[in-house]
Amino acid sequence: MGRQRKRIVAGDGLSHPRTDDKPPVPHRKEKKKKTDLGKVFINISIVLCIFSLIWFFYALYMRSSLAKRVVTLHTSPRVLDANSTSAEVSPERFWGSFRPQVYFGMKTRSPTSVVTGLMWFRQFSDMDVNLRHTCEQSDRLQGYGWLMHDAVSFGVQEIRDSDFTLTTEFVKRKGGEHGGDWTWRITAKQHSSAAHAPVISLMFYVATDTQGALQAHVEERNRLSTVTGTSEELGHFKVTFRKPTAGDAASAKYAGYNYLQTVTPGLEKLTDIVKNSMNRRFVFNPPSGEKRPYIAVDTYKPPHQHHQQKPADNRKESDFVVHQVTVQTPFQIEVLFESGSFHDRPDQLAGSVLTEELEKRKVAFDQKFENTFGLQAKGFSQSQVKFSKAALSNMLGGMGYFYGQSIVQSVYNEYPLLYPEGPLFTAVPSRSFFPRGFLWDEGFHQLLLSKWDPQVTREAVAHWLDLINVEGWIPREQILGDEARSKVPSEFVVQRNENANPPTLFLALQELVEQLAAQPNAPSTQGTLPFLRRLYPRLQTWFEWYNTTQVGPLPNSYRWRGRDKDTNVFLNPKTLTSGLDDYPRASHPSADERHVDLRCWMAQASGIMARVAQLLGEPHQEYERTHQMLSDNQLLAELHWSEQLRAFSDYGNHTHAVALLREKVYVPPGQPRHQFPVARLVRSVGSGRNAPKLQFVNALGYVSLFPFLLHILTPDSPKLEHILRDMRDPDRLWTPYGLRSLSRTDPIYMERNTEHDAPYWRGAIWININYLAVRALHHYGNLEGPYQEHAAALYQELRTNLVNNVYRQYMDTGYVWEQYNDGTGRGQGSHPFTGWSALTVLMMAEQY
Structure with missing residues (x-):
């Protein structure tokens, strides 16, 4: 039986509730509101949990999807049919x-x-x-x-x-x-x-x-x-x-x-x-x-x-x-x-x-x-003609057919993945040291080979573009098959999809387009138009990949990814992706960098994209606008002209006050000498006024020349005067054997990058960039402008120096070399290097 509440009767005859009775009705309403609010919070929490779970699984799905993109090939039809190299077809x-x-x-x-x-x-x-x-x-x-x-x-x-x-x-x-x-x-x-x-x-x-x-x-x-x-x-x-x-x-x-x-x-x-x-x-x-x-x-x-x-x-x-x-x-x-x-x-x-x-x-x-x-008609000797035949033949004889899988990785992959199997028909830089395909070398190779046999160039370019993935990325070094992999140090095997390489294949495409325009009915050019049509979807994706993944911090600026991360070890962290390896960039890599050579490559690539699109009847206006913007001399100067150096320059977090010093190692008392820790050479960086800061890098060398090398400067640009002056200055870039890669006045000139890393692009003479310089001098020497005569005179002098030295070294040593010493002209590096060094033939023939 339920307990009854007792009532207390006061003296006034009125009854009063006990203090332990239930609260009045208004109080009960307040408690209900609090209960309803709690339910709201619980419901919101449930919704948030569900949303978080959905987001978590979506993120997992997206990460998995993004992780697969690096090994997903481009979806457009391949440029070459699967049996294009078979005995039946070819x-x-x-x-x-x-x-x-x-x-x-x-x-x-x-x-x-x-x-x-x-x-x-x-x-x-x-x-x-x-x-x-x-x-x-x-x-x-x-x-x-x-x-x-x-x-x-x-x-x-x-x-x-x-x-x-x-x-x-x-x-x-x-x-x-x-x-x-x-x-x-x-x-x-x-x-x-x-x-x-x-x-x-x-x-x-x-x-x-x-x-x-x-x-x-x-x-x-x-x-x-x-x-x-x-x-x-x-x-x-x-x-x-x-x-x-x-x-x-x-x-x-x-x-x-x-x-x-x-x-x-x-x-x-x-x-x-x-x-x-x-x-x-x-x-x-x-x-x-x-x-x-x-x-x-x-x-x-x-x-x-x-x-x-x-x-x-x-x-x-x-x-x-x-x-x-x-x-x-x-x-x-x-x-x-x-x-x-x-x-x-x-x-x-x-x-x-x-x-x-x-x-x-x-x-x-x-x-x-x-x-x-036409070398005999130009008056070259029989010995010189024999040399030039050997240079061309070595590049043709160095064409390789490889089949296999690259090893690749993206930021979404914990471990490297195998790229889809595929073939590659390509020239190689050096049969002894680099017997495999390199993306930025191949564009230079095909400049020469397209003169000899455009069919070889079309097939090689098609093989490279058929390796492109759905993102628009091509692994820059192709190590396909066990024979190729056996020649490569393990640290260079994995290719990362954020890393680019100069898009020099556009140079080869420009040559094919110009051949087609000059001889549209010639048998050698008949296959070019259908080739470009099949290539075009992949070419679009390739260009867009560069134009989105390699952008810089400011509009119309670009930055190479893939710089060395361990700044404590290198005198100047390398930029292998630029192709110029240890050429001095900003001393402290950061997202604030602007690289003038990459901007110029993009200007050149956008112009060729516009030309190819127009040739195919495709929309070309956007490429043309990009080309005009990147070729604007005033905008280029605003981003890259250093008044201090009076030259084009990279920009970034930089100081010249760097040096490699032997680190101090603590040796405990009584420890035997043979157990002493090895003292490494590590980088010492200045402080105070010499501390790194955002500024122009002010390294005078090949990078400074790129607006000239790729014909971006107008013939009347006053910047040409400074470039021609620096090129001809023996204390800067000029030698009797070609243009050195870095000025003798630069603090890093011929300096080692680490204790075991000798200078590479820090003074030596490289034929591919010298070819671009000779070609540019020929270009400006044939355009009306205030510097026409100066460019024409330098053209004759530089061309003669290069041809004579490469020929002389071949006769003395039996080889064409990777690079040439800027003090003696002697060949050095890997040999035979009848990759881009064979461009000497085009300089002899004056075909640019």
């Missing part, structure tokens, strides 16, 4: 010397080609086996490179070893359904200075690349006579190794024969397999001469243990057959590849037939070279 260009990283080798332009190649070494040498195969500067050859190469059907190369010279020649012949036949001829001659005729072992090899099979056919005396094989791309084929003869004579020569048949886990392992299979148990026993033991691949040696097991990385093993012939110089050997589908072959491409074909190709090459460049 039989005359199917086979080629597309292995620039080896001294001599051939493959097809297909992902898993059968590859062929040559190794050699000198027998009875005082040193260990000095096996030559991949191009290595450490081999210290007296010289090597193509003397003639037409990019399609033949090539002649000379390789000068210590006391003998190898001449490698090849000729191709169309026929059948799989790219036809080809023949090699290797001629060996001893040097006149050699005390004795050297005995050489040549090793010809055939290897499959994950698909196909090979079968060795052995005759008496352990001589491998032929290799037959089959693959998806080649069908049935046969490789024949002919016996050596005494030079041009038909008489046979005594030779020792050996062969190896095994498998390889990857093409990058071929050299190691050959080295590890060698044995000294064989005897060289010529009819007239002493018996001597020699070194050879051992036919009977079983494959290495790791070949009998599945490779650790699950790669499919490939067949590998080596034919070794050991013979005394002089001699000549021919190797024939014959396609099984070539049924109506008129005769074998060997002996006198091969000689006749070679002579025809040489005559045709000489005639085309003179028709293209």
Whole structure:
């Protein structure tokens, strides 16, 4: 039963509520309001939680989506069809010397080609086996490179070893359904200075690349006579190794024969397999001469243990057959590849037939070279013309076909990812040191190659643009396949999608457009318009990527991403993405930087985009407006003209008061000397008035010249006077051998960037920028203006200095070089460097 409330009756006869009774009605209403407000807060909290969860999962989705974009290819149709390089579509260009990283080798332009190649070494040498195969500067050859190469059907190369010279020649012949036949001829001659005729072992090899099979056919005396094989791309084929003869004579020569048949886990392992299979148990026993033991691949040696097991990385093993012939110089050997589908072959491409074909190709090459460049008509000597043919041929012979995956990363990826598989047909800067594709080098390469064969340029540019991702980014260094990756230090393998490279492919496109305008009905230009039409969607995305990801802090300014982050280590943090590596930029990298060279590249690119769009009938006004804005000389000066330096300059957080000093290291008392910590060289930065601040960098060098190099300055610009003055000043940029990259008056001139990082773009002479300078002088020397005569005079002087020095160094050393010393003119850096250094040919021909 419920408890009843008691009432208290007062003396006045009125009843009063007890103090513990329920509150009056108004009080109950107030509590209800508070309860309702609490529910509101709870509901809001629930909504916020739901919204946060939605936002969290959306962010996860977006991050996942953004993370995938770096490895998502562009959605427009590819410029080149998937089978564009096949034997069916392009039989005359199917086979080629597309292995620039080896001294001599051939493959097809297909992902898993059968590859062929040559190794050699000198027998009875005082040193260990000095096996030559991949191009290595450490081999210290007296010289090597193509003397003639037409990019399609033949090539002649000379390789000068210590006391003998190898001449490698090849000729191709169309026929059948799989790219036809080809023949090699290797001629060996001893040097006149050699005390004795050297005995050489040549090793010809055939290897499959994950698909196909090979079968060795052995005759008496352990001589491998032929290799037959089959693959998806080649069908049935046969490789024949002919016996050596005494030079041009038909008489046979005594030779020792050996062969190896095994498998390889990857093409990058071929050299190691050959080295590890060698044995000294064989005897060289010529009819007239002493018996001597020699070194050879051992036919009977079983494959290495790791070949009998599945490779650790699950790669499919490939067949590998080596034919070794050991013979005394002089001699000549021919190797024939014959396609099984070539049924109506008129005769074998060997002996006198091969000689006749070679002579025809040489005559045709000489005639085309003179028709293209006209050097004899300009009065150059036979020796100079031979040099220029070699420079062009080395670039053509350095064209490579690569297939594989880049390793890439974006800010949305915790770890690097594999880029989609793809092919790349490209020239390479250096067969020994940089035997792979570099984005900013390739634009310079194609300036020369487009003069010789526009089809090569169209294909190379198309291959590069077909690698673009959906963002508009192209990995700037292409390391495709195991052979290419084996030559690259690990710290340079991963490519990051915020990093650009100068868009020099626009230079090549400009050349193709001008050729089309000059000769619209010429056979060589017929493919240019449809090529540009297929290229255009990718070209738009590429340009927009630069125009959004590389923008600077102010309107119409640009900034290279990817500068070195560890400012404590470098005298001046590098900017590898600019292509100019250690050229001095702002001492303390920041988002406030403005880079004048990138702004000029964008001015040039926007102008070519406008021209291509107009040619295709596409909207071009926006590109034209961008070009006009970036070419405005007044706006350019406002952002980049330093009155203090009287030159164009970068802008950023900078001080000149930097130095590399040995750091002080605390050594505990009694610690043995051999346990002392290593004292590094670290950067010391000034303070007070010398502390870093936002200002012009004021480094006079190549970057200062870019508004001139890319023809952005008007012919009447007073800034031209200062540029021409600085160029001709021996204390600044002028040398008898070309323009140095950084003024001698600069504090960082020829200074090391770290203890182990020698100066690179801090004074040396580089041919690609000097080519742009010569081209610009020619441009302004032919435009009416107050500086026309000065530019024309400098043009003649600079062109002569450059051509004479590159030629002289080639004659003295046997090589075209990566860069040239600004004090002596001597070649330095990697060699042979017949990438952009071969632009000397265009300077000789005065074709800009």
